[in-house]
Amino acid sequence: xxxxxxxxxxxxxxxxxxxxxxxxxxxxxxxxxxxxxxxxxxxxxxxxxxxxxxxxxxxxxxxxxxxxxxxxxxxxxxxxxxxxxxxxxxxxxxxxxxxxxxxxxxxxxxxxxxxxxxxxxxxxxxxxxxxxxxxxxxxxxxxxxxxxxxxxxxxxxxxxxxxxxxxxxxxxxxxxxxxxxxxxxxxxxxxxxxxxxxxxxxxxxxxxxxxxxxxxxxxxxxxxxxxxxxxxxxxxxxxxxxxxxxxxxxxxxxxxxxxxxxxxxxxxxxxxxxxxxxxxxxxxxxxxxxxxxxxxxxxxxxxxxxxxxxxxxxxxxxxxxxxxxxxxxxxxxxxxxxxxxxx
Amino acid sequence: xxxxxxxxxxxxxxxxxxxxxxxxxxxxxxxxxxxxxxxxxxxxxxxxxxxxxxxxxxxxxxxxxxxxxxxxxxxxxxxxxxxxxxxxxxxxxxxxxxxxxxxxxxxxxxxxxxxxxxxxxxxxxxxxxxxxxxxxxxxxxxxxxxxxxxxxxxxxxxxxxxxxxxxxxxxxxxxxxxxxxxxxxxxxxxxxxxxxxxxxxxxxxxxxxxxxxxxxxxxxxxxxxxxxxxxxxxxxxxxxxxxxxxxxxxxxxxxxxxxxxxxxxxxxxxxxxxxxxxxxxxxxxxxxxxxxxxxxxxxxxxxxxxxxxxxxxxxxxx
Numbered sequence: 001x002x003x004x005x006x007x008x009x010x011x012x013x014x015x016x017x018x019x020x021x022x023x024x025x026x027x028x029x030x031x032x033x034x035x036x037x038x039x040x041x042x043x044x045x046x047x048x049x050x051x052x053x054x055x056x057x058x059x060x061x062x063x064x065x066x067x068x069x070x071x072x073x074x075x076x077x078x079x080x081x082x083x084x085x086x087x088x089x090x091x092x093x094x095x096x097x098x099x100x101x102x103x104x105x106x107x108x109x110x111x112x113x114x115x116x117x118x119x120x121x122x123x124x125x126x127x128x129x130x131x132x133x134x135x136x137x138x139x140x141x142x143x144x145x146x147x148x149x150x151x152x153x154x155x156x157x158x159x160x161x162x163x164x165x166x167x168x169x170x171x172x173x174x175x176x177x178x179x180x181x182x183x184x185x186x187x188x189x190x191x192x193x194x195x196x197x198x199x200x201x202x203x204x205x206x207x208x209x210x211x212x213x214x215x216x217x218x219x220x221x222x223x224x225x226x227x228x229x230x231x232x233x234x235x236x237x238x239x240x241x242x243x244x245x246x247x248x249x250x251x252x253x254x255x256x257x258x259x260x261x262x263x264x265x266x267x268x269x270x271x272x273x274x275x276x277x278x279x280x281x282x283x284x285x286x287x288x289x290x291x292x293x294x295x296x297x298x299x300x301x302x303x304x305x306x307x308x309x310x311x312x313x314x315x316x317x318x319x320x321x322x323x324x325x326x327x328x329x330x331x332x333x334x335x336x337x338x339x340x341x342x343x
Numbered sequence: 344x345x346x347x348x349x350x351x352x353x354x355x356x357x358x359x360x361x362x363x364x365x366x367x368x369x370x371x372x373x374x375x376x377x378x379x380x381x382x383x384x385x386x387x388x389x390x391x392x393x394x395x396x397x398x399x400x401x402x403x404x405x406x407x408x409x410x411x412x413x414x415x416x417x418x419x420x421x422x423x424x425x426x427x428x429x430x431x432x433x434x435x436x437x438x439x440x441x442x443x444x445x446x447x448x449x450x451x452x453x454x455x456x457x458x459x460x461x462x463x464x465x466x467x468x469x470x471x472x473x474x475x476x477x478x479x480x481x482x483x484x485x486x487x488x489x490x491x492x493x494x495x496x497x498x499x500x501x502x503x504x505x506x507x508x509x510x511x512x513x514x515x516x517x518x519x520x521x522x523x524x525x526x527x528x529x530x531x532x533x534x535x536x537x538x539x540x541x542x543x544x545x546x547x548x549x550x551x552x553x554x555x556x557x558x559x560x561x562x563x564x565x566x567x568x569x570x571x572x573x574x575x576x577x578x579x580x581x582x583x584x585x586x587x588x589x590x591x592x593x594x595x596x597x598x599x600x601x602x603x604x605x606x607x608x609x610x611x612x613x614x615x616x617x618x619x620x621x622x623x624x625x626x627x628x629x630x631x632x633x634x635x636x637x638x639x640x641x642x643x644x645x646x647x648x649x650x651x652x653x654x655x656x657x658x659x660x661x
Contacts (some may be wrong), residue, residue, distance in 0.1 A: 046470075052547070053464045054554055061465065069466040076457065077475045080532065084478065085491035086501075090493070103494070103501035161379020169387060176394055178644055182593040182616050183636045184394060186623045187401035190633065207393040215386055222394030241378040270483035272596050273616075277624055288485040295489060295603045311493075316484040321481040326474070334510050 001082050002168040045330075084318075091115065091315045095307045115308045119316065124297060124306055127282035129313050132290040136269060136317070139201065139286060143208035144265035150209055155218025156249055160231060170219075185274045192278055203278045204286075208268040214260040221256030222249070258331035262324065269321055287317045405634035422634035431612035432635060436642060438523065439614050443591030445529045451583060454535050458542035459568055473543065476536035484533065490602035491529045492517075496604050517605035526597045534590075538583050545579035546572055585647060594645050595620070615639045 056066070089105065090098050092112040101107035119129040126319050188207055189198070197203035226249055234244045272288045279285055285293070291313050298306035325332070408418040426432055458474065461469040479487060494502050495516035506514035516525045549572055557567050573580075595616040602609040611625075612618040619639065624634025 026641050030559045053462075054551065054558070055465055058558050059463065059465070061564070066465055067465065071470070073457065073460065073466045073472045076453070076535075078474055080475055080479060080536065083487065083494060083532070084482075086494060087486075087490050095351045098493070099496075099499040102574070103504075127626070150389060152388040154383045157379045157382025161375060161382065163379040164377035166379065166383070169383060172395070173386075173390060176390065178589070179394070179398065179640060180648055182595060183619075183640050186396035186619055186629075186632055186636050188393065189624065189631055190404055191400050206389060209394050210390050212390075241375070241381075245382070266481065270485075272483070272485050273620070277620070279561060288483050290488065291485055292600065295492075295600060298603075310489060314489050318482050318485050321483070322478060325477070329474075 005040055041330075050080045087311055087315050087318070089113040091308075091312045093308065093311075095305050097312065098307050111308060112312075115312045118309055121310060123309060124294070126293050126297060127285060127290055129290065129309065129316075131283060131285065132285050132287045133316065134203075135284060136286040136288075137320075139204050139208065139275075140265045140268040143205045143268045144261050146205065147214055147264035148261040151211060151214035151218045151264075152250070152253060152257055153245075154215045155220075155256075156222050156245060156253070158215070159219045159222035160226070160228065160249075173212050173215060176210075177216070182273050185277050188274070189240075189277045198278055199281050199284060201284065204275055205268075207274065208264070208271065211260070211264050213265070214264055217260055217263075218253070218256055219258075222253060225256070226252050255331050258328055262328055262332050265324070266321060269317075287313060291317070350541055374601050402637055403632040404630050405637055407630050409628075409630060422631050423638065425631060426634050426638050431610075432615060432618055432638075435612050435615045435618050436639070436647055439592050439594050441586055442523055442527060442530075442594060446530045446591060447584065447587045450531045450535050450538060450587070451580065452465075453531070454538035454583075455533075455573075455580075458539050458546055459572065461539075462546035463541050463564075473540065477532050478536065480537040482533070484596045485600060487533055488597045491525075491532070492601050492604040495601075516604070517601055517608060519608050521539050522598070522601070522605075526601070527595070530591070534587065536566070538587070541559055541579055541583060544575060545576040577630060581650075584644055584650065588646060588650070589643055592639070592646070615642075 067191070086103055090103065092110050093101065093107055094109060094111050097107040119133075122128045154173075158166060184207065185319045188203070192198045192200075192203050230248060231244055234248050239247070269286075270288065272292065275284075275286050275291070279289065282290070282293070291310060294306050294310050294313070298310060405422050406417060406419060407415050408421060410429065457472070460466045461473055466472070494500050497503060497515045497517055500516070501515060502516060553571060553575075553637045554567060555570055562571075593616050594614045598609040598613050598617060609617070611621045615635065616639070619632050619635045622628050622635060
């Protein structure tokens, strides 16, 4: 099936469609979507999933296979949850108890709120966690929105226009996929030293806006979900290109945009080496670098009570990301795969 | 993402189809071309300034040497020959290659196993497990290394107590011999869920009729999985191998953080990126660090291209 047929099928034949992978993209095109409540949607998705699967009885499995496989899943789930459970439990402990009590159960005194309060104070002279947290949010949101805007414009441009050099430009961007982000950090430092961008928040935000992956995802998404015919129809009606982009294309791109937004926010949120290299003022650190610093100092001087802060800081750093991924999971689940469907 | 050639191929095909040979581009087409250029310009500008320029500047810098006496002078490939002859640097490269060579296959096998299980629906509560497995992806690597550092701590860590209580005294998860295996465990913890979700989504798009036909032919389940499903999700697997390889070669955060729990194992040259960081930033030898970064980039590109070539050959014969 050619790409265009695939896109056309997306619009015309809602049943049995595979592209785009987001269920609600097709719904939006059919003018549905908004009315459905969250619970209804969950139920429908569950039913769809059950209908799509081949009944298990047909596989001719031996008795006991399903309990055995479920047990395997449970084992791996335990492995996955061990550190999470550990960090939740130990965020309530004193420094002595973190080391001396049993790691997977609570121990008195209950210090959760005391430690949480300490996140707002400069305990060891390294800096205040709440300040780092603010930085992390600032960098992630600005860079995430910026990356999404750039990827949306660029992906649409590459997917639906041919112009002189478009293939060359795209090849250059794809080559960027092969260049490890960590490796760009040192060269960036060299350039920043020349143009005085060291210790500037833009030195952190601007490179985080460059996501070849995001652009690539958007291009693939536009190719699969926005038919050329739709854009041509708008052109014949006399709409300007800018208007077409905002009124016709953008609404259809929302699920793809959410994936790029989420991935670029998470990428900046988790970034460690770039801020480590370009920031020398503790006030500018994101949580990751701040916690790295705490860890170093906690190891060197045992009495500063930094370990409970470290555990609590880790927990607070994780929670927003897990919440964000959980809330938006119907968007990114299919989007992650886009990288491999273009062929 | 799976390959440069594949990525560009659709665009090329389209262009050829849309522009018949010998036909001149109309004014309309030219105007549209200009708006296309306008759409991609913002990305290209930021990309050029913050990716292309730094890389070119780093290559330029790597050709110079700064001495205390005599200042900065052009030194040709002197930095590169220093890097190429540096035993610790290549030791680090070999270490991350071994790390990736073990971690990636093991992780992909686990991820494929669970993705298949979920796809077939042969385990209960698949949705719940899928959600749980994905959680580590949302955890910053710094935080996961901190958590695992506590768990592996040689003096107080619960895992150490466990080993003690079953008779392994003086067991140290973070000792010289076990550091790489421990980092492999951490990396498997971090990335299996993400890989599993991608494989699961890929498996879901395998046409149902194909599997039904195979079942009607009495094909055993393992054959359906390995002979029908696995080949059909190969593009996704190749993409994952790519992403994971590039990631593994840049191993930096986990050893750096674990160093605080067990001093002395993670040296200044433990992995190539640690080596680059220490050379360029800590020691201030920018030019040498830049040369190391360029060499490492070439190593990564070489590995990627080799695996691509291997794959293309496979496709030709298979």
